[in-house]
Amino acid sequence: MTSRKEHAMPKRVIVVGAGIIGASIAWNLAKRGAKVTVVDSGEPGGVATRSSWAWINASWGNPEPYFRLRMRSIAEWRQIESEVPGLAVNWCGGLIWDTPPADLDAYAAERAAWGHPIRRVNRDEILALEPTLREVPDHAYHVAGEGMLEPLAATQALLAAAQRLGAGILGNTPIKWLEEKDEGCTGVMTNDGVIHADEIVVAAGAETAALLDGVGITLKMSAPVGLLAHSKPAPKLLNGLVMTPGLHIRQTAEGRIVAGTDFAGADPEGKADELAADLQxxxxxxxxxxxxxxxxxxxxxxxxxPTDGFSAVGRPRGRAGLYVAVTHSGVTLAPAIGRFAAEEILDCRRDPLLTPYHPDRPALT
Known part of the structure; x- marks a missing residue:
């Protein structure tokens, strides 16, 4: 006998936003059999994604629950690599000495107690890892399991994989508003009319708050600005990521050295050309x-x-058919958020690692 589940129609899902978070959600949904349409106001690949330093890590001042989420996502990246053609992560490792030694040692001790594979390295070991560096400290820390990728190429690879599974990708299609009926979201209004769906996923980065405000939902967000300098292509000079006081650097697959005052880049404050030249x-x-x-x-x-610095992922209460996914650690967290969002949307199962990061938490409403 054929089961009711086998007769069920695929869930129709619109993913608003074609950055790395939206691309991961779309691919995970399409892999599970959902009928997916990705809609973006610009070119597929996102806005923030294109300007990311693209460091995959579990580092930097996060409380333990966020550390656990990031570690899970690093593991998911390794799994996705085997499934998505063209998704090349460079597991190059990272060298860290961008805080005072005592603070750095305390940070490393805390992370080591949580199971982070962080290793103290002396001056000779630093130079063995990165022999082209002119000035290095007496000691630093190295994490071999961290990596980097080319963010636009990775996002496009995920979108292409979703397309091969039947997803539609609509670029240069601004969303005017979210369609509502009976206190639920039923579609999105574009310049060409309404696209209807059973579920709307808003993963629109900096545009997320405005889209939600249009249906009476508050999500407090900020959008800090960051500048990164990109050199002309050069022969291989760096083996991995290097985080020093006031300068974080990595070298891309095509040989460009990407530099910021930190991994997110500095606010140019109207002096972008000057700051970029100084970084170079x-x-x-x-x-x-x-x-x-x-x-x-x-x-x-x-x-x-989100204003408290952590991801906002889940269904806003009291609004059927709506799911939100926005974060500033998009490159690190895209695989986990994509998988967990698909599970919650299709199976109504919320992963425990998302528990602290509901979009309705008091800090964001």
């Missing part, structure tokens, strides 16, 4: 062999961030 000068002073490679361009990105 610091790179060339720090990295042997980088002299004279020159600055190619800089990017200025706006990082969509």
């Amino acid at each position: 000068a610091k790179v060339e002073a720090m990295v042997r062999g980088a002299e004279g490679i020159g600055l190619d361009f800089h990017t200025v990105g706006y990082r969509p961030t």
Whole structure:
């Protein structure tokens, strides 16, 4: 006998936002058999995603629950690599000494107690890992399990994988508002009319708060700005990510050294050209062999961030057919958020790791 489940129609889901979070959610939903349409106001690939430093990590001042979520997502990245063609993560590891030594040691001890594979390295070990660095401290910390990727290429690979599973991708399609009926969301209004669905996932980065406000839902967010300098392509000079006081650097697959004052980049405050030139000068002073490679361009990105600094993922209470996914650790957290969102949307099962990060928590409403 054929079961009722086998007769059920695939759930229709619209994912608003084609950055790395929306792409991961779309791919996970399509893999589970949902009928998915991704809609973005610009070119698929997102806005914040394109300007990310693209560090996959579980580091930096987070409480233990967020650390656990990030570690789970790193594991999910390794799984996704085996399933999505063209999704190349460089598991290069990261060197860290960008805080005073006593603070750095305390941070490392805390993370080690949580099971983080962080290792103290001396000066000789630092230079063995990164032999082109001119000035290094007496000791730093190294995390071999961290990595980086090219954010736009990774997002496009996820979207292409979703398309191969039947998902539709609509770029340059602004959303005017979310359609409502009987206190539930039923679709999105575009310039070409309404697209209806059983579920609307808002993963629209900095545009998320305005779309939710249109249906009477408050989500307090900020969008800090950050500038990154991108050098002209150079021969291989760096093996991994390097985080020093006032300068974080990595080298892309095409040879560009990407630099920021920290991993998110500094607020250019109207002086973007000057700040980018200063960052490039610091790179060339720090990295042997980088002299004279020159600055190619800089990017200025706006990082969509719930006001308490943590992810907002889940169904706003009292609003059927609506799901929210917004975070500033998009590159790290995309795989876990994509998987957990698909499970909650299709199975009504919320992963315990998302418990602290409901969009209705008091800090955000």
